Amino acid sequence: MIFYFSATGNSKYVAKQLAINTSDALISITEAVHADKYTYATKAGESLGFVVPVYFYGIPDVVVKFIEKLEITDRYDSQHYIFTVLTCGGSSGNAGKMLAKLLAKRNMIVTSSFCVKMVDNYVLMYDLPKEETINEIMIKADVSINNICKKVQKKIVGDFNDLKGFAPWIMTPVLYKVYKHVRKTNKFFVEDSCKSCGLCTIACPENAIRMTGVGPRMRPVWTNDKCSLCLACLHRCPAKAIQYGKKTQKNGRYYNKEAEK
Secondary structure (H helix, E strand, O other), X not given: OEEEOOOOOXXXXXXXXXXXXXXXXXXXXXXXXXXXXXXXXXXXXXXXXXXXXXXXXXXOHHHHHHHHHOEEEOOOOOOOOEEEEXXXXXXXXXXXXXXXXXXXXXXXXXXXXXXXXOOOOOOOOOOOOOHHHHHHHHHHHHHHHHHHHHHHHOOOOEEOOOOOOOOHHHHHHHHHHHHHHHOEXXXXXXXXXXXXXXXXXXXXXXXXXXXXXXXXXXXXXXXXXXXXXXXXXXXXXXXXXXXXXXHHHHOOOOOOHHHHO
């Protein structure tokens, strides 16, 4: 069983490749939160995997809240193999340890940890890489994912995350505090190019968006003061109508379409 959270398709892509190679069931954390489902049963000796992106050298708030409520029934024994896979645009800091501590509180002890460098799409600060660079990143990512699949299939134990970066024990505590303060929704706004499709409400993992108005004049409104700042609404808007502050207007949008194949 593999749980994953993915706003722009990167973590979903990794999770799907793992599932193909291990025949494990895939559980979308976004869909689980929407359905208010937090209890799952495991089979004897079944592996448990968690594939999540790195936000500010830590774990997305929606993932933290999900794990805090997560209940795995049919108590797993020493045969259970529990692994985590982080996806990041550069380095992960101590996000892996943060995730392991969260799982340990739910009686799940991580036996193996991995990290994959994917396409960085934090357009609140900078634009997307060029298409050629994106393709190069994905080629290297596929090699990493393939190596992870082999280790997971063999249930090899160890910390295989070599993307922690500089002073992760310092970077995560400092930057994650920043994350807690910048997750405000008041900077989101919608331009007139909005098509009233409502896809943003479906993409939002925290049900923080609702549509207001009538017919073609319907527009999304952010109903929570804070969100996980996953930017799923912004990146998946087909009209590029959702903005956050001023800088995103000139930056690109990204979704890993391979995740849907």
